[in-house]
Amino acid sequence: MLGVVPLTESFVQDLKITPREGGYARGQEGLEQILYAALNILVEQGSKALTLRRIASECGMKAGNLAYYFPSKEELLRELLNAIISSYEEPFDRIVHDPSESAEKRLENLVVLILDDITTKKTTRVFPELWAMTNHDPFVQERVNELYQRARVAILELIEEINPALPPDEREIVALFISASMEGMTIFAGHEKPWCEQMPAIERVAVKSFLHVIHTLKPGEIRASTDA
Amino acid sequence: MLGVVPLTESFVQDLKITPREGGYARGQEGLEQILYAALNILVEQGSKALTLRRIASECGMKAGNLAYYFPSKEELLRELLNAIISSYEEPFDRIVHDPSESAEKRLENLVVLILDDITTKKTTRVFPELWAMTNHDPFVQERVNELYQRARVAILELIEEINPALPPDEREIVALFISASMEGMTIFAGHEKPWCEQMPAIERVAVKSFLHVIHTLKPGEIRASTDA
Amino acid sequence: MLGVVPLTESFVQDLKITPREGGYARGQEGLEQILYAALNILVEQGSKALTLRRIASECGMKAGNLAYYFPSKEELLRELLNAIISSYEEPFDRIVHDPSESAEKRLENLVVLILDDITTKKTTRVFPELWAMTNHDPFVQERVNELYQRARVAILELIEEINPALPPDEREIVALFISASMEGMTIFAGHEKPWCEQMPAIERVAVKSFLHVIHTLKPGEIRASTDA
Amino acid sequence: MLGVVPLTESFVQDLKITPREGGYARGQEGLEQILYAALNILVEQGSKALTLRRIASECGMKAGNLAYYFPSKEELLRELLNAIISSYEEPFDRIVHDPSESAEKRLENLVVLILDDITTKKTTRVFPELWAMTNHDPFVQERVNELYQRARVAILELIEEINPALPPDEREIVALFISASMEGMTIFAGHEKPWCEQMPAIERVAVKSFLHVIHTLKPGEIRASTDA
DNA sequence: AATGAATGAGCGTTCATTCAT
DNA sequence: TATGAATGAACGCTCATTCAT
Numbered sequence: 001m002l003g004v005v006p007l008t009e010s011f012v013q014d015l016k017i018t019p020r021e022g023g024y025a026r027g028q029e030g031l032e033q034i035l036y037a038a039l040n041i042l043v044e045q046g047s048k049a050l051t052l053r054r055i056a057s058e059c060g061m062k063a064g065n066l067a068y069y070f071p072s073k074e075e076l077l078r079e080l081l082n083a084i085i086s087s088y089e090e091p092f093d094r095i096v097h098d099p100s101e102s103a104e105k106r107l108e109n110l111v112v113l114i115l116d117d118i119t120t121k122k123t124t125r126v127f128p129e130l131w132a133m134t135n136h137d138p139f140v141q142e143r144v145n146e147l148y149q150r151a152r153v154a155i156l157e158l159i160e161e162i163n164p165a166l167p168p169d170e171r172e173i174v175a176l177f178i179s180a181s182m183e184g185m186t187i188f189a190g191h192e193k194p195w196c197e198q199m200p201a202i203e204r205v206a207v208k209s210f211l212h213v214i215h216t217l218k219p220g221e222i223r224a225s226t227d228a
Numbered sequence: 229m230l231g232v233v234p235l236t237e238s239f240v241q242d243l244k245i246t247p248r249e250g251g252y253a254r255g256q257e258g259l260e261q262i263l264y265a266a267l268n269i270l271v272e273q274g275s276k277a278l279t280l281r282r283i284a285s286e287c288g289m290k291a292g293n294l295a296y297y298f299p300s301k302e303e304l305l306r307e308l309l310n311a312i313i314s315s316y317e318e319p320f321d322r323i324v325h326d327p328s329e330s331a332e333k334r335l336e337n338l339v340v341l342i343l344d345d346i347t348t349k350k351t352t353r354v355f356p357e358l359w360a361m362t363n364h365d366p367f368v369q370e371r372v373n374e375l376y377q378r379a380r381v382a383i384l385e386l387i388e389e390i391n392p393a394l395p396p397d398e399r400e401i402v403a404l405f406i407s408a409s410m411e412g413m414t415i416f417a418g419h420e421k422p423w424c425e426q427m428p429a430i431e432r433v434a435v436k437s438f439l440h441v442i443h444t445l446k447p448g449e450i451r452a453s454t455d456a
Numbered sequence: 457m458l459g460v461v462p463l464t465e466s467f468v469q470d471l472k473i474t475p476r477e478g479g480y481a482r483g484q485e486g487l488e489q490i491l492y493a494a495l496n497i498l499v500e501q502g503s504k505a506l507t508l509r510r511i512a513s514e515c516g517m518k519a520g521n522l523a524y525y526f527p528s529k530e531e532l533l534r535e536l537l538n539a540i541i542s543s544y545e546e547p548f549d550r551i552v553h554d555p556s557e558s559a560e561k562r563l564e565n566l567v568v569l570i571l572d573d574i575t576t577k578k579t580t581r582v583f584p585e586l587w588a589m590t591n592h593d594p595f596v597q598e599r600v601n602e603l604y605q606r607a608r609v610a611i612l613e614l615i616e617e618i619n620p621a622l623p624p625d626e627r628e629i630v631a632l633f634i635s636a637s638m639e640g641m642t643i644f645a646g647h648e649k650p651w652c653e654q655m656p657a658i659e660r661v662a663v664k665s666f667l668h669v670i671h672t673l674k675p676g677e678i679r680a681s682t683d684a
Numbered sequence: 685m686l687g688v689v690p691l692t693e694s695f696v697q698d699l700k701i702t703p704r705e706g707g708y709a710r711g712q713e714g715l716e717q718i719l720y721a722a723l724n725i726l727v728e729q730g731s732k733a734l735t736l737r738r739i740a741s742e743c744g745m746k747a748g749n750l751a752y753y754f755p756s757k758e759e760l761l762r763e764l765l766n767a768i769i770s771s772y773e774e775p776f777d778r779i780v781h782d783p784s785e786s787a788e789k790r791l792e793n794l795v796v797l798i799l800d801d802i803t804t805k806k807t808t809r810v811f812p813e814l815w816a817m818t819n820h821d822p823f824v825q826e827r828v829n830e831l832y833q834r835a836r837v838a839i840l841e842l843i844e845e846i847n848p849a850l851p852p853d854e855r856e857i858v859a860l861f862i863s864a865s866m867e868g869m870t871i872f873a874g875h876e877k878p879w880c881e882q883m884p885a886i887e888r889v890a891v892k893s894f895l896h897v898i899h900t901l902k903p904g905e906i907r908a909s910t911d912a
Numbered sequence: 913a914a915t916g917a918a919t920g921a922g923c924g925t926t927c928a929t930t931c932a933t
Numbered sequence: 934t935a936t937g938a939a940t941g942a943a944c945g946c947t948c949a950t951t952c953a954t
Contacts (some may be wrong), residue, residue: 005375008926012934027913028914031253034441045364045405046360046361046363046364047276047360048364051947051948052948052949053947053948053949055423056449061915061950062914062916063913063949063950064914064915064916064950064951065913065914065915066949067949067950067951067952068913068914069913070397070945071949071950072949073949073950087925102920110243124363127360128356128359128363130362131355131356131360131414132274132275132356132359132414133274133359133416134356135274135352135353135356136274144282144415145422148415148416168452170429173426173430173433176416176417176423176426176430177430177434177437178434179416180407180409180412180413180416181405181408181412181413182412182417183415183416184407184408184409184410184411184412184413184414185233185408185412186359186412187359187362187372187376187403187411188376188404188407188408188411190409192406194373195404198309198401199403201398201401201451202401202404202415202452204450205401205402205405205441205445205450207351207403208441208445208449208450209437209440209441211438212440212441212444213436213437213440214431216440217433217436220435220941221436222432222433223434255937255938258937258939279922279923279924280923280925281922281923281924289938289939290939290940291924291925292925292926292939292940292941292942293938293939294924294925294928295924295925295926295941296937296938296939297938300921300925301922301924301925310953339939380954398916447922468704473821473835478936483917486712486916486917486918502816502817502819502820502895503816504731506947507943507944507945508944508945509943509945511945517917517918517919518918518919518920518949519944519946520916520918520919520920520921520946520948521919522945522946523945523946523947524916524917524918525917527943528946529943529944529946534754547788553848554894562773563788570747574791580819581819584727584812584818584819585816587812587815587870587871588730588731588812588815589730590733590871591730591809591812591835592810593704593810594728600871602879604871604872626885627732629882629885629886629889630889631916631930632872632879632882632886633865633889633890633893634713634867634873635868635872635884636862636868636869636871636872637861637865637866638867639868639871639872640814640864640867640868640870641864642862642868643815643818643864644832644863644864645860645864650829654857654860657854657857657906657907658691658857658860660859660895660906661857661858661861661906662905663903664862664897664898664905665861665896667891668893668896668897669889669893669896670769670894671898673889673892677888677892678885678888678889678892679885679895711934714934735927735928736927736928736929737926737927737928745934745935745936746929746935746936746937747928747929748929748930748931748935748936748937748938749927749934749936750928751929751930751936752934752935756928756929757927757928757929819920831933878934
């Protein structure tokens, strides 16, 4: 009952829960409640505290009843992961394909979107947990890779528009560099992190730096040199 | 079976274990064995698998005997964290203060050191766990902050040498941006990650990009503008 | 094997278990089973043997299931203590306020009730445990004090009826003396103690002695004298 | 090293440790240290806290070393019990056989001795533990019975002197009643118990009551009557 | 759709004990 | 005498899971 308040004011929604198969499922309501409760515990108390008992009690149920919705804890976590990842699908596309802005402005908008999202409690708390899981759970790894793949494709398109001379393989590296630079900010300037107040300045450095690399990188410049 | 095989070929050593009280080693052997076993499990199986029983069995002990070395699991984990963090102290200093190299070359060396370390299994696996813990464990938070603080100070000194005109507050933001950009690579180009083969090219982009920002950033440029 | 056989033939019942919340019994059955099992172990094997595993196995459960009924061992022990103490409430009142008997006869009845109860296995075994706990557990101390307080008030009322001339403070001392004299019998004439066969004779000495003190004590006689 | 301060100001000494066989044993010193430490823990923290580790640490040893002095914990506790019981041997005899006092005065002295001892921390804390052990440990039962037997014999002698007309079996009951009355005070007027300040008044009631019973009991009066 | 009741495994921890040194 | 190091058993407790109702 508690803890189902929205976790963030970002315009990335907390969870995007896709209704289950079989028409208008009846348990949809309880199902969402459970996923929000799980997310809330993960955010507020960390993965060690994410037990079925706690999830159940957070939404006023008894633990046994979770079995009605999810066959196992693992399944619950997978649906939670899906819902988290899905929530990022739409905003990326919207910004990247905004026809009213220049490519550079659209890149700037994307950077700001991502870095602002990073300062939300949900993102700051959840993503490090996901990165950690990634190393030992192939399912998590795949879904997280998917998410970043989508982000990178968005960045890639913008790079191509801004500097069409850059060959695809180098474009990829630059997109990766940009994406990684932003993700790395989570642990320094995320929610309640020491640098979170400086995020606006950080965003300006990031945008400036990213645009410069895109503009000035000469084809072949970052290919393996002959050691000289 | 013992799991005390070296985890990395990086010249950042796995653990820097400072002997306990006095000079004469007291159970130092078993103590190191335990910490290496704990690190190994953390790396290979993740924090959820890091139980006292598993640590003990990994070094051929029974669980009860761990209590002889560490009063509690928490204490064991703290000493492990200290040992991990301490292992970075010396390499940073060595590279940053190398008198035979220019400031730019030293920055490049530092970037390569850090990004190469990121590709080691130990770093790729352990740091995301630490980042996750950071959000709910003040002790981990403090120690991890300390580590990054040290890294940032090193970068800061090099920035000052390279572009003395940059005011301190902007220098700080740039150093943070550089550090975060590198850490973010962990999840993309770390050990067994999809981009790990591209790390050399990534390093070149990173060095180029970092040096450019340092060189070209004009004082005041990233301060909050009046929106115009 | 179940150990839920009645422990005593006294008309002080073994436990007075007050139903939990609301009217409709909720697991009341298992709850009582557990408390009786715990009492039984305490009586038969002593407090050192009173472990959750043993309690559980005594009532055919597994240890983990106890957590369903009691949040902690401490809570279980507290409810057990409450049930033990509560079992004395009603018999005391009944005897002391019996309108068909003289005050002296009622005192005699009370003495016999208490001393007979002392010869039951339950009382002989449990109370010394409680006395020992009393010294290091404030909760036990409080509840045991409450019980004796109630007994003392009962005695006090009878003393007042028998010898109204005795001032309250001396009455209190006499009531205490009477109560303590009886409790002390536990270790000598309790269940299977060397003198348990002599309890009837002991009761006669006790009644005689108590009545005499009440009758003959002159006001001021036991106040601190000037050593003369 | 700590905790070997005397526990009481009673003139019953805390422990009477009889040197071990084999001439002037060398470990006598450490042995006494250990027993005092054990007593101290039993008194201050109760039997649940009486572990070998704590005993050892209280006298600056490691747990393993206790095995040098005592083959097992049980043996240690038995020697402790012996030392406690032995400490009461001498004072009883001294008072009861004091040739300079009347029998009545000697009884009074004995009552005061015992009741004063009861108010010491050591006695208040240790004896309830012994009573509890008595119910499940035949060795403790035997030794404690011995102690009370000795006390009762002392009382018995005085009763005989005071009222030689009383037949032996009734004399025994009266002696038992007197002894039990006093022991019962432990839980009410012992160290830090609610009535401990009233002990002097209690002693006066006790002496008066005991003497009266001895004086006025008529032979046969407490034998089983024909129910009339 | 939900609860009550139970299980079995595993957790961190404490304990008495052993034994080589 | 004493310590260092280890063991095996047990402790209170938590967990995901199961299943009849």
